[in-house]
Amino acid sequence: MSDKIKLLIVDDEVKFLESIAKRLEMRDFDVTKATNGQDALEIAGRDRFDLVLLDLKMPGLNGKQVLEILKKEHKFLEVIILTGHGSLDSAVECTRLGAFDYLPKPYELESLLEKLQKAYQVRLQKKFEVDQERLEKIGKLATGHSALSILRELRKLDNEEK
């Protein structure tokens, strides 16, 4: 497992998708591309990602729908919404649904990198907190329980991590 940030970019604009993917790869991101919502969900189900860049307006499943499913299925995944629409309402609604932030297209790469950075930190923080909690739980379990039951609890916690 590499130490690169694993990033999924979802956009129906192929040219945009190709270029931004390449640029982020050059900046040491591990980038996976999806051109629609269904593909994105499928890919996210197979692999574990740190961050998702998600376009709002897409044929098929739109960004909002994809966001809802992703946030439900992947606890620590942080999503940044990309929108050409520029409408404040839809972006605000997405942050309410769990998106980390939004970015209207076209944007400066620096602001994207900044947001990605912040999002990754938040993800790390959350993961750290959860890990901390888990350790405490394990600590509690360690007293007065059989070795087998401790093992069983650990497995349960591990499954929650997704």
Next chain:
Amino acid sequence: MSPEHYRSLRRQTTLRLSLTYLTPIVLLAIYFMFQYDAVVSESERLHLKAMAESQANTLDLFLSERQVNLSNVIDDPTFPTQPTSADLARNLEGLRRISNAFVDIGFFDSSGVQVTYAGPFESLERRDYSSEEWYSTLREHTASFVITDIYLGFRQRPHFTIAVSRVTQQGLIVLRATLDPQKIYQYLSSLEGSGEVVAYIVNLNGTCQLAADVIAKPLDTCSFVPPRTPRQGSIRATVKGSSAIYGYSWLHTVDWSLIVRKPPQHHQSFFSSTNLRVLGIATIMVIVGFIVIVNRSRKRVELQRDSDISRVQLGHAAKLASVGELAAGIAHEINNPLASINEEAGLMKDLMDPAFGTPVEPHELVHYLDSIQESVFRCRDITRKLLGFVRKTDIELKEQDIHKLIDEVVDGLLGHEMVVSNIEVTRDYGEDVPKLVTDGNQLEQVLLNILNNALDAMEDEPGKIAIVTRRTDDKVRINLSDTGKGMNREQLEHIFVPFYTTKEVGKGTGLGLSVSYGIVRDLGGEIEVQSSPGQGSTFTLVLPIHHETPIAEN
């Protein structure tokens, strides 16, 4: 609208108002003039007849008196059987005291020779009159007196005579007096009321007996001879090209007819002074009416033009408003290629940056440059489409394929929006739907407004828009159904009210449908709506196949 349009509108309005308001005046004036003329003619007729009768009676009386004067002389027992010239001269003097019409008198023996004569024409003495008609009449005892027509006789001057006879032991004796027609005519002219008419007398053959110089000379053939029956009357006759009413009355004492008519200069038939007055008043009324009408037409057309101009302006504003509603979608359309350009440009910069390893060769960048150009053209196409839609302002009626129009709006202006919003558009175009004579640009605007609303009604959820076109009789129906949130009763009642909107603050202007309604009505059609909450909405445009240029009243 062109100035020519308003000129022709003004002409039409003027003509229509003129026909409505001026025709009755003209007809009334003409009717009045004819009616007045008829009344005048009738009264003139009666007047002339009465005049002829009264003058004829007077003349009858006059001639009877002269005959009685003469009879008194011959019937006088003291009248000598063989009067001398001195006797007759005395008698003539007595007669002339009674009437200055007497010119001379003569005495005839039974052989018809004038044996004695008194008067200015002494050469007539001893002339034989036995073959004269008047003498034969007396000799054959068919009458006791004779009044002759005017004739020249031996003296070669117009005159007429009254002869009375008496039978004595010596046979038939006759006393004859000659009368001066001029004197009689002067007498007639002196009668009351004769000044306003011209009177003359003709005999049975139409020979003029007595007349004013303006009409004819004695013994001329008269151009108008009245009928024998009825004995009095009035007739309109055309003599020498001028029509006039003649009153006449046949005399009892002699076969003469007295004729009266208005002096020619007083008789101008139709264009009498009263008629001219009526004509003058009518003309003034027509002129004043026409000026008022021209003025009103001008004002009316000006009002029409002002309202057209403001409607065009409002229409343009509303169009901009509907474009404003479209702008969100367009922003998406433009921002996407811009984002691509941005990324590709950034990528090229990265590729040439030594910080990312060996810089690439310029030819390796061509692919990205092409791609950038492509995106630029995509933006250009979008702005062009948008400007093309806003710029068209003139209303022009042309034959339009509405299916092509619908496709232009659905695929052109809203195509990408439909795809990214996951709206499935189904089209069911009726094969028998003909081309419409209508304003394509305005219709596009209506379609855009309705489809924009449909998109908004879906609220970012996937949905369907069904477009169905059908022909019914002389109309075409365009159904636009969406699967959006629909409207309740209260909303339905207000959707065509300007500035009413169901959209969030800042999203809708509330002008789209009210303007669409105005446009469709101007194009001779109507908009029907069916909707209920949760069931979507169906807008139906009903358009006439042929639409004439609307000429608004008021």
